[in-house]
Amino acid sequence: xNTIINAGRHDIVVTNxxxxxxxxxxxxxxxxxRSIFVIADEHTQLHCLPLLSGFLPATFHLIVIKPxxxxxxxxxxxxxxxxxxxxxxxxNALVINLGGGMVTDLGGFVAAxxxxxxxxxxxPTSLLGMVDASCGGKTGVxxxxxxxxxxxxxxxxxxxxxxxxxxxLPDNEWKNGVAEIxxxxxxxxxxxLEVLKNEIKNNRSDNLTISLKEIIVxxxxxxxxxxxxxxxxxxxxxxxxxxxNLGHTVGHALETLSLSQDEIALxxxxxxxxxxxxxxxxxxxxxxxxxxxxxxxxxxxxxFFPLRKIRDxxxxxxxxxxxxxxxxxxxxxxxxxxxxxxxxxxxxxxxxDLLLESxxxxxxxxx
Ligand SMILES: NC(=O)c1ccc[n+]([C@@H]2O[C@H](COP(=O)([O-])OP(=O)(O)OC[C@H]3O[C@@H](n4cnc5c(N)ncnc54)[C@H](O)[C@@H]3O)[C@@H](O)[C@H]2O)c1
Numbered sequence: 001x002n003t004i005i006n007a008g009r010h011d012i013v014v015t016n017x018x019x020x021x022x023x024x025x026x027x028x029x030x031x032x033x034r035s036i037f038v039i040a041d042e043h044t045q046l047h048c049l050p051l052l053s054g055f056l057p058a059t060f061h062l063i064v065i066k067p068x069x070x071x072x073x074x075x076x077x078x079x080x081x082x083x084x085x086x087x088x089x090x091x092n093a094l095v096i097n098l099g100g101g102m103v104t105d106l107g108g109f110v111a112a113x114x115x116x117x118x119x120x121x122x123x124p125t126s127l128l129g130m131v132d133a134s135c136g137g138k139t140g141v142x143x144x145x146x147x148x149x150x151x152x153x154x155x156x157x158x159x160x161x162x163x164x165x166x167x168x169l170p171d172n173e174w175k176n177g178v179a180e181i182x183x184x185x186x187x188x189x190x191x192x193l194e195v196l197k198n199e200i201k202n203n204r205s206d207n208l209t210i211s212l213k214e215i216i217v218x219x220x221x222x223x224x225x226x227x228x229x230x231x232x233x234x235x236x237x238x239x240x241x242x243x244x245n246l247g248h249t250v251g252h253a254l255e256t257l258s259l260s261q262d263e264i265a266l267x268x269x270x271x272x273x274x275x276x277x278x279x280x281x282x283x284x285x286x287x288x289x290x291x292x293x294x295x296x297x298x299x300x301x302x303x304f305f306p307l308r309k310i311r312d313x314x315x316x317x318x319x320x321x322x323x324x325x326x327x328x329x330x331x332x333x334x335x336x337x338x339x340x341x342x343x344x345x346x347x348x349x350x351x352x353d354l355l356l357e358s359x360x361x362x363x364x365x366x367x
Pocket of ligand 1: 041042043044047048067068069072099100101102103105125126127128129132133134135136137138139147148165166167168169170173176268
């Protein structure tokens with residue numbers, strides 16, 4: 001069964017048979033004779049390309065990049081642009097990005113800028129890539145340690161989401177995706193949160209049970225629908241799309257700091273999970289979010305993610321990074337808060353003191 005989700009400027013096909021979608025796409029009467037370039041990272045080359053390659057013409061070209069956020073930068077783009085040129089990619093070429101959000105963000109950016117833009121298709125292979133990065137046309141790379149500083153909106157020809165690729169995804173990467181599913185639940189779908197709440201309570205070990213994974217897979221479509229409905233209304237993030245930044249004002253700052261300082265950097269999911277707890281605390285202080293919900297949701301998130309405390313010495317640096325973030329304007333701190341689950345609101349000019357209070361609250365709920 002295929003479900004087609006309209007994300008405004010592009011569709012997302014959720015399927016259990018990605019091969020037939022690829023077949024239809026490549027053999028469509030308007031497809032012409034275009035050369036195919038697959039961009040994968042070293043992990044998705046190993047685990048996901050074998051599933052895909054049989055559906056591609058034998059002449060397809062492969063470009064492999066190093067994995068991880070640390071390689072989501074302009075140097076990697078340059079290497080990919082050079083390979084596209086050397087392998088003869090013309091303006092008709094099609095890029096297939098096969099990987100998590102790092103590959104689809106970078107591959108989309110490379111395709112959107114090569115020869116002023118060639119077509120690309122995304123096949124997300126991580127949970128986060130499926131429920132979040134798949135949707136809405138944001139492409140780009142990091143600049144030094146600043147996340148997603150360089151990039152543009154550019155819409156894929158198609159996005160194909162097939163959970164079959166998740167079979168090889170490590171558990172910690174599943175957790176990164178769950179952070180975004182929780183976020184989608186918090187901003188727009190109380191049902192997602194109810195189901196996850198109960199399941200997570202029963203699954204406190206580091207390894208996820210098969211039954212939890214099945215429940216998570218069942219939620220992929222719903223989680224994409226939440227984001228798709230928002231980006232369809234506001235493709236260029238002027239209004240509602242900002243709601244998707246819940247947890248990300250603090251989360252991105254933590255990620256930036258951790259990438260520059262920590263031997264083992266925080267994952268995106270850990271950073272967003274931490275950010276959500278801080279921002280729910282701000283919501284309790286500023287927008288009437290119920291105290292009981294703050295306690296319940298914070299303890300569920302803290303149980304599910306092995307979260308680290310924020311070092312006191314990092315507090316001021318985090319405030320500095322938050323003020324420099326794309327989401328702030330003229331040094332004023334803006335943030336998405338909740339009035340209650342399912343009711344987000346954008347708050348402007350949040351004081352640094354309140355943010356500091358939220359960091360203390362977050363630390364107080366970590367063991
Ligand atoms: N464009 C957007 O709207 C958007 C939204 C959210 C996040 N993002 C971006 O997405 C990135 C994070 O995405 P991510 O968590 O998918 O990161 P990622 O692409 O780095 O993938 C995480 C790890 O999982 C591996 N992996 C992926 N699929 C696998 C599979 N099927 N089997 C085995 N290993 C696999 C990758 O090689 C990598 O090591 C960040 O760069 C973030 O900025 C973009």
